[in-house]
Every structure is written in structure tokens, then in C-alpha cells.
Amino acid sequence: MADEQQTSSTGGAPAQSRGPGDRGGRGPGGGGRDAGRKYFRRKKVCKFCVEKIDSVDYKDTRLLGQFVAESGKIVPRRLTGVCTPHQRRLTAAIKQARNIALLPFSGRH
Numbered sequence: 001m002a003d004e005q006q007t008s009s010t011g012g013a014p015a016q017s018r019g020p021g022d023r024g025g026r027g028p029g030g031g032g033r034d035a036g037r038k039y040f041r042r043k044k045v046c047k048f049c050v051e052k053i054d055s056v057d058y059k060d061t062r063l064l065g066q067f068v069a070e071s072g073k074i075v076p077r078r079l080t081g082v083c084t085p086h087q088r089r090l091t092a093a094i095k096q097a098r099n100i101a102l103l104p105f106s107g108r109h
Contacts, residue, residue: 044081
């Protein structure tokens with residue numbers, strides 16, 4: 001019996017001691033099981049630049065609705081891929097459409 005390794009209570013794996021800074025592969029920068037893999041992420045392009053839309057119209061609720069989350073929040077440009085000048089125009093148009101009740105201020109509860 002003295003020859004056997006200690007096992008953890010989770011079932012059969014040898015017990016390992018962790019250092020004070022080791023998080024076990026979880027958390028930010030912790031790695032996890034696919035720490036070595038690099039995923040290809042396509043660069044997001046501005047929808048308005050690609051389609052050559054110069055002005056964002058507050059009356060176009062179908063277009064504006066694509067940039068508003070279900071909760072009613074304006075989706076940030078890092079998620080949508082819209083360039084900075086168009087995001088500013090988009091935000092102003094969404095706020096204007098909300099003020100005249102074309103878009104809701106909040107989502108459904």
C-alpha cells in the first residue's frame with residue numbers, strides 16, 4: 001500500500017500541488033485546454049463604407065434596428081465593425097429616432 005500514489009477525491013487522477021499563482025488553466029491568460037490555438041478572426045469592415053452610404057437617416061428604422069440590441073442599448077463599434085465617423089452618425093440617428101418614438105428606448109421586459 002505504501003507504493004501507491006495518492007489520488008484526489010475526484011476519481012483516480014494523481015493529486016497535484018499547485019503554486020500560489022497557478023489558477024489551474026482558467027481565467028484571463030490562464031490558458032485552458034486550447035491555449036496554444038490561434039483562431040482566425042476576419043477583420044470587420046464598416047457596412048456604411050462598403051455600401052457607400054454617406055448619410056445615416058433617422059427615419060430608416062430597419063437599418064438602425066440592426067445596431068440596437070434587444071435590451072435597447074446601442075451596440076458598440078467593436079462588435080459591429082462600423083468605423084468611428086459612421087458610429088457617431090449612427091448614434092445620433094438612433095437617439096433622434098428614439099426621441100420621436102420610431103425606436104424604443106428600452107427592450108421588452
